[in-house]
Amino acid sequence: MKTTFKAFALGAALVAGLSASASATECIAPANPGGGWDFTCRQVGQIMHEIGVVPNPVQVTNMAGAGGGVAYGHVVGERGSDADVIIAASSATTTRLAQNAFSGMTADQVRWLGTLGGDPGVIVVAKDSPYKSLAELVDAVKANPSKVAFAGGSAVGGFDHLKVLMLMDRAGFTEARAIKYIGVDGGADAITQTVGGFTAAMTGDISEISGFIKSGDVRAVAVLADERVAAFPDIPTAKEQGIDMVAVNWRGFYVPKDISDADFAKWSDGLKKVAESAQWQKVMTDNGLAPYTLIGDDFEKWVGENIAEIQTISREIGIIK
Template sequence: MPLTRRLRLAVLPVALSLVLAACGGGASSNAPASPCDTAPDFPRRPIEMIVPWAAGGGTDSVARFIGTQLAERLGTQVNVVNRTGGGGVVGHSAIATARPDGTTIGMATVEITMMHWQGLTELTYEQLTPIGLVNSDPAGVTVRSDAPWADVKQLLAEAGAQPGATTASGTGRGGIWDLARAGMLLEAGLPADAIRWVPSEGAAPALQELVAGGVHVSTASLVENQTMIQAGRAKALAVMAEERLPNFPDVPTLREQGLDFTMAAWRGITGPADLPEDVVGELSCHLDAIVHSPAYEEFMGTAGFGIVWRNAQEFGAYLAEQDAEKGEIMRAAGLAA
């Protein structure tokens, strides 16, 4: 065989291996196909994403958008399944008790740090594996447009002078917006019932009750109350966030009004306990890319939802902080079992 041909044949396998390595494939390559491919054998089959709340709601819509994006990135199906009931207990329990192989994940919500304090379940965030926080919407203080209070200070002054005369709503008793009310009052040095809570089926019916004059205050997120605010039938006195919201630049935070208090409803992707680290790493990496994509920003902006990202480790620390904070407020407000 001519020497030149033997050299060409000898070089061919080397060149082929270099091409495969550049494409992220090939048995001789130790590098992953992409920065997110930390678990080479994952996923082996379709993934189920459990949502503890009903179809059509905010949590469901965010989960379905993320599921679609995640399916494209993983090259498999991501099926969103709504497991409702028990104030979130049923769905969160289904996430926690799933097989820890990455084929079942779920959209956990703030209620995972509240339910056990209420005595609804023994399930806690420690029975979940955090993967990534993807959203947060702070509570607000919304009143009717003709309400006599120009700011939160005036509202709290009246609540202190006439305890129980002012009413608030936004969710059921012990829900996240009830906790926002109680925490704000306690931070102001007032009893937790200085503004009396009127339970409702959610933010929407509470808002209708507000504009009808049935209650005085809604502590639901400004996103949930924005229709009446934009229509001029309600006005926002404050937002319980670290800083003002882009969609409500004229609404001051509680901190700007002398109260160092924040409260928000949030959503994050989790899995059952003992989920393999490489699977967590891959899913968290993909979520990072999704949350920081123009498509997610457009979707969340159109819906009015806030974008907050925390990776797996940061989300885990956040869950611990949230659980301790919720327990402290609920005990002080008489909302703990």
């Protein structure tokens, strides 16, 4: 996904800041209004104001293009030392960086602030599937990978595909190219593939297929989270079943590379306060998100490890060289 990154003239910002001095606080959502990045900016920005992290409402700037690449290029090229801007990010951001989809830009050109919630991945089979557990499904793949296909709502090499590859890798099956994956247009179409018997299993985010789980059309064999999801307490985690695998479509932020350590610490502290707030707990409950909090140095370390893993698997399947 290569594109030419253009400079954007941004509108006047509202007066806000992390310090006592007047400064502009802005959140860039790298997509049009209504999507996940826009949701993250607006919800977190509102809570930051409500709990006093910033004195005035945060301005949200929508900057769509290249799957987040236009915003990334803008921040790297023009806002490298701006301590008053945060940028919404998710698993899609790090996946695209790992696969060099941002025209040669790299993850170390920004600082990774943190994640404070996410949409857990899930593996489901049809209600009448012979596979009753994750172990049975994994064993079937190991025995004959060409006969056990997975459907997902992302293209080959996308996050849904990578969930399957990372799961199988951690289960001891390293022949990534042998795993059969069918990428379709969204979770609903992927569910149709599995319910109709065209694939053995489906992988997606739990929020997008929760209705199918509740209706009984599919049976979830694993949720790819640290712990069971409150809304679906009967679905065991992969970790419970012996595979140390967490795949959450996290919601978080990065900030410009050259801000000071003191400013980074202020943003980290503010994000921790949001994550611990009653307001954010309600947002997660209302929107089907699960707790997933990594902030500051812990998150930066995790991002580096995550990108390295995605690059390894992407090379194995030929997405990158």
